[in-house]
Amino acid sequence: MIHQETFNAFVDGIKKIHTVHDSDNNFWTESIEKYVKTNDKDFYIYPNIPNFIIPVIRENFALNREEEILLFRDHSFWNSKNQGFVITDLGFTDVLYDHIPRHYYWKDISHVEFAMYSLYVYDKSSVKCFEISENDLSKNIDGLLYFWADVMNSMINTQKQKSHDEIYEEYNTQYGKLIEQGKESEALQVALDYRRIEKRADFSSRIAWLYHNMGEDVRALQILDEDIDKLDEDDLIGKSFLTYHKYSLYVENKDFLNARKSCLYVTKNAPAGLMNEDDISILEDATNDFQIYEDYYIQHFLEQPYNERKLIVPVQSYTDLSQKKLAVVDINNLPAINFPMGHPVANQLYVGHPYIPSKYIPFENYELELIEDKIREFSQIMQYLGATEINIESVNSSSNNKDSKIDQKLSGGVDYKLVSGSGNAERHITNKLLEDISQHINLHQKFSPKKYPALPENLVWYQNEPSWQRLYSQRMQGALLEHEERIETKKSQVVENSELKQISAEVKWLFVQVNGNWEQSMEEKFEAHENAILSIHVKFAPLDSLGKTSVQDTIKGTIQNSMNSLTSYASSVGNIVHKILPIDMTDIEKEYLDELKACLEEDGEISSRERRLLNRLRERLGITEGRAEELEAFLLNPQLTEEEQEYLDEYKICKEEGEISSREKRLLDKLRVKLRISENRARELESSLDLN
Template sequence: MSEILKIINTYKNQLKNEDGLLGEIYFHEKGRLNINDGIFHFFKKRINEISLEEKDLDLRLTREKLLLGFYDNESVWKKFVVFTEKGLYAFSTCNNDDDYGEYDNILNVIYWDDLEAVKLEYNDDGKHAIRFQIKEGNGNDEFYHSVKRYGLAGEYFGANKYLACKLIFQLLNDINNKNTELNSVRQEVFQKKIDFIDKAIHAGKYKDVLSKLILENKDDYRARYFYHNYRIQAFYGLGENLNIINEVHDFRKFYDRNNFIHDSTLFYLYGMAYQYNEDSLNSIRWFNRALDEESKNETKDLDEIEELQSHIENSYEILKKEFAEIPIQKRKFIFMSDKILSSEMEGLVVLKTNDPPEKLKFPLSHPQLNEVYTFHPNNSSSYIPLKVYQKELFVDKLREFLLLLDVLGATKIDVINKNRNIEKNANSSEKTFGGKADYKFVGANVDYKKEKTDEDQLERELNLAFHQKLSPKKAPYIPEGLIWFHTDINWQRMAEQRMNGSLMSHRELITSKQIESLSSHELTKVNVELNALFAKANVDYQKDDFSKSSSENHYALEIQVEFEDIDNLKQVHINTPNTLLDSNQTSKINLDKYKDDVLFMLEDDGVIDEVERKLLDRKIEKYGISINEAEQIEKELMFNNDELKYLEEYKLLLEEGVIGEIEESMLERYAKRYDINKERKNIIERSIIKN
């Protein structure tokens, strides 16, 4: 029997015999409250509804949890008060919706652990009430606003006389004193356990920590925190990194079950878990969330803020070292800031302008503050300003091709502009933007001038319709350091023909559409995320400029070339045995790329719709693979109805967190049910994991 129920039972006879207590009183007998079914269900439904709606609490009251109940139906208002192990719930509802419709339901919740003291208030006019002194902190001012201001009138308990209200006060006071005493004992015992665990952690006895840690009170927040926190430290000491993440997931589930708002404590544990796993991107993200929450508190803990900032800086140092090893899809975009901010968008990383990773390459005079960059599709360590990425990639590819033609023995090169698709308002020679941040960026609310149009600039830089005559002396060769060459099978075939001496002239069309690596959907997501990042950096931002610049400016150049007869060129020794990619190797690379594209299309629903079909057809053409090869890959990856069912079950388990032993066992049973062998099972799972 619980201590609170013992106290209630000592008052049982007094409560039954007190003439001043009107209405019904219900006691806990035979394991449950002996309340009438109709009354219980009437109030249970309404209390659960209003607790969720107004206090974001899911009480789920049951008769087994209720220790004492008071029901008063003597006035317009029906009043119902129940005691539990956690606290008391006082509910009132009005019978007359016409007169009291706006105030027809009132719920007050008082937790014993938040209670400092109880006082009895008696006025000369005969009104009496019980006042509650609430402990400070933990958001109590807002949660207990009504209780602290008004208390609970004796009428809630059916107490219409002073002595009856005094009896209720004495009961509440005894419960509070006993709970305070129990908390003191619990604290002493708890502290001894903490001291023991601390010594074991420092001594490296991690297995002892895991075996000795017992979660005695699963509903106690503080016990939960220390339980999971010490298990995380123990798993880290044992090198069991996967269990570290699972432990934080379990703590988050405790929050969700109790409808707790995710707070800085939870975010901090996530940050530590990912830091232990050497995942700097996620550790920075979670530590920043914790810092944001902690900074919002009226009573800021400066020591905690300083500790979080230190964790963020340490994680950033790790990020700088491991940046090149991070999968490109997780660092497709970078935003340069003067602070270590976190991005909520997968694929966008925030770096410090004056302290970027050493191995990154930027154009001359870059990186710049508040600038956004995207990676070079054929050189993942190089980043280009996002505002001009399409033009820069186009120019980069064109220059490399002209260089290639030169060393292959070109005598005449003509570059012809085949497409003048200039952005709207191209006739204006100058555009001016105003703002408060020194930030050169299309669409940002800042001071800068954009002279003429992008195509004008391209014409000045390359002289689009130019003729060049050359006098080659060396035999054709493939220079080192080419980037685009190794991904373009047409260039490789042309070079091979030229090296063999059979090619005397050639035409090549290079368009900006061929090298687009970013979709409008991606650019829209970037705009949305930058809106949030610029707010943190105190920079005004106007969205949608990325997608506009991508869709409105396209370039198409035809390159016409004539070559010298290879017999007329002096043969010289050049070190190029491995520079020309084997066509079989290139074909395999492109087939793997197409397989990744198909997996991406199948990720959402397991089928290829009309829009996705068109995109894949363009990929087939771009990669230079055959229709038969493409169909074979799709046939291998496409899922039947049973495989789609397995895919849905797999997605549901992934949403819960990391797949552990229990989840893997469930997946094995699903695979057996749907008659899916191990090879197909792996393919289905990779279709989600890969993307």
């Protein structure tokens, strides 16, 4: 492929030679004209080189097929073209009487000097490596060799390797001009070209924000992640700068949970003097931001999907939040969750109950507690349904690591992603789950039921066990006297065996960062267990032998018990409803309030005609006159909390100073999160101010 810049430098040089003239010497001008247009048998200059001799020159001078021949001087006898001098876009080649081509490439040459009717060629070490005689290039025109020095130096300069700073400056100038012209798509392509060709991350943050502006946040974050991973581990400036923009992108998308993780990295690694585009210290900005995201995380912890908060590790201080399986929390600032007596303990792993969001259990015995809890609830339901006898026995149990021995010790400096270990610490792994169950649960029980069957209150597992629900229906039909239920440990095993390896690695890594080493005293926690099956055999008393209750009362009692159970379950899930207004409103009342706002928007008053129409609308919507007065009073004189008033005051100040900038919007959003005001409520407060 032709080296276009070098080729252009040659063509430009020929044009300059062509324009050389001396008004007092017509011979000189005529000689130059003839020179640049020459096509003699022993001297050819581009573009006047016949196609039929080009293959001959390539072969005799051992030229690359991709080289463009620009000048040929034939020194051979009989014009056989096997001796002489050739200039190409890649360099020049000389063949003497020995017929051995000697190649000199522009990229290896420092410069060319003109002196004593010759051109002297110097290599990168400033050593003279070749001499070009006047006869090679001047073709009997005195003084022409001087111009050839300029041409050849221009060709050399096009192939000099530019520094990273020079290359970056060229791209940056082009990028800046396109941004100023509003051509973001073209600017993005320039930045992507630089990233691809130079394999550097200088434009990565700008690429990410351009993708964000185009609504392609997934691609934006992918770019940042790829380039952060490519940087050297000790490049704290580059990694911190890109991670700062990464968490800022998360904030733009209201993803404060992931923003918290990335923000911590910046607080731990950003150099003190590193500034963002607004000349603000990245370290100080991230430190302030982290506290906001941390407060949000703790406040909304139980609102996360179960798999996001299933496993937690309380720590005394944060060192790393990059874990994918673990939720790491500050032991001194815990969410609203409950632990067993004597807990939590720092650097210990806990598992969340699948149906009681606020309940967390130590990982080492969570399977036992969950299966015990499940069996007890089933037994309680059976007892309420009139059971006379309950027998529990094991169908099978085994461990895929039974009787195996493992020696491991993890020392500081190990990447938890590798899950590697070395050292020594002996122990034997055995599966004691069923033995523990038999010690905690009575395996044989007898009852003497008196009451008519009904469901107990505050059930946890029942809503998620279809077989139990069918059993209840069968029992209430009166024909069921015996039943066998099988309960498997894998169905209450919230941590899959496939997850254990990564969980173990992440817990170890956290421990290494705190203490510098890992002793394998609890390694058996992370060993996968095979499924254990418990068979529960139940015998029931006949329905007609139990206390009589009317069908209607039975149905009412069952519905009430089910509703109480469902209500308890829904409450335990901890769904938080953010009120848009300080008073509860139905959709119909919101419709009325919207019309009321519309009447007030123009002059802040309601005319008699508008009042008559509002009253007619109120009646049609079924809203009482008193309730309408409450809604109107709130709209005209809203009651705000201290936090809402603080937010509204800051918003008012920003509005008074003119159009709110993107930076101010971001700071207002941070303040909103800090004050624990929902986004909808903030918009309502802003609208009320704009209305007034």
